[in-house]
Amino acid sequence: MGIDHPLMELRRVSKSFGRQRVLDEVDLRVERGKNTVIIGRSGTGKSVLLKHIVGLLRPDRGEVWFEGQRIDNLRERAWVPIRQQISFVFQLNALFDSMTVLENVAFPMMENATGRIDRPKIRKLATRCLELVGLAGFDKKRPAELSGGEKKRVAIARAIAMDPAPKVILYDEPTAGLDPQRSDVINKLIREMQREVHVTGIVVTHDMKCTSDVGDRVLMLYGGRFVVDGTPEEVLQAQEPHVRRFVRGIAEPGDVLAFTAE
Numbered sequence: 001m002g003i004d005h006p007l008m009e010l011r012r013v014s015k016s017f018g019r020q021r022v023l024d025e026v027d028l029r030v031e032r033g034k035n036t037v038i039i040g041r042s043g044t045g046k047s048v049l050l051k052h053i054v055g056l057l058r059p060d061r062g063e064v065w066f067e068g069q070r071i072d073n074l075r076e077r078a079w080v081p082i083r084q085q086i087s088f089v090f091q092l093n094a095l096f097d098s099m100t101v102l103e104n105v106a107f108p109m110m111e112n113a114t115g116r117i118d119r120p121k122i123r124k125l126a127t128r129c130l131e132l133v134g135l136a137g138f139d140k141k142r143p144a145e146l147s148g149g150e151k152k153r154v155a156i157a158r159a160i161a162m163d164p165a166p167k168v169i170l171y172d173e174p175t176a177g178l179d180p181q182r183s184d185v186i187n188k189l190i191r192e193m194q195r196e197v198h199v200t201g202i203v204v205t206h207d208m209k210c211t212s213d214v215g216d217r218v219l220m221l222y223g224g225r226f227v228v229d230g231t232p233e234e235v236l237q238a239q240e241p242h243v244r245r246f247v248r249g250i251a252e253p254g255d256v257l258a259f260t261a262e
């Protein structure tokens, strides 16, 4: 198998919930080593799209491919080796409050261990991942004792704590709810993961600073499809009206009418 195929690919993926069509024949080819950023207003299906990549949702129509293998039609058990290569940093972190920070980071490795669990090795790798995100010495704390930015860093440490390291990390709104400086830490961390750990990032966000800082390529989801695809600079300059308004933070005409008409 050559490496000319993209790392990950969506082919004409459609997904509806009842009568609401969220994804409408979406095509996406994710290039190895580059960070792909998906922007779009709230409720456009960004999280839904990410969930198709790890099999948390299945498409109604279309196909999902990873490393030259079709994965959307796999049975649950066949997903295990795929999920060992793709990490997901959830929008709400999904840390376990009853566990320490170190236990949280080690958790997926304990869960995925096949055969004998090598605790010292797992502990060492989890500690190293915490160092990598700048949280050395935080091992014994609990998530409830951390700030929002620290929690996000724990979630990223957990995402990279795999042996071997994951090929892809999906970041769902990595800077949501963080102040500009803490956001900057996360953006730099995402770049560092790309450079140092060689992970390909797929980042979902509505934060334009995050988009420019971490993105090599940016796509905007609107009406179930991508309406722009380019570098961060190109997207900032794009003339397509929905894209222009989104990157400048200007309401869509309908949004304002809805309450000024009252």
Ligand SMILES: Nc1ncnc2c1ncn2[C@@H]1O[C@H](COP(=O)(O)OP(=O)(O)OP(=O)(O)O)[C@@H](O)[C@H]1O
Pocket (backbone or CB within 6 Å): 017, 022, 040, 041, 042, 043, 044, 045, 046, 047, 048, 049, 091, 206
């Ligand atoms: N499991 C589900 N069942 C029914 N509807 C769903 C489900 N998941 C998502 N939706 C709907 O699909 C649409 C897209 O949801 P999604 O979570 O992908 O939005 P988003 O772009 O990630 O928004 P945000 O920026 O607010 O996180 C929403 O209208 C949501 O209500």
Ligand SMILES: [Mg+2]
Pocket (backbone or CB within 6 Å): 046, 047, 048, 091, 172
């Ligand atoms: Mg979302």
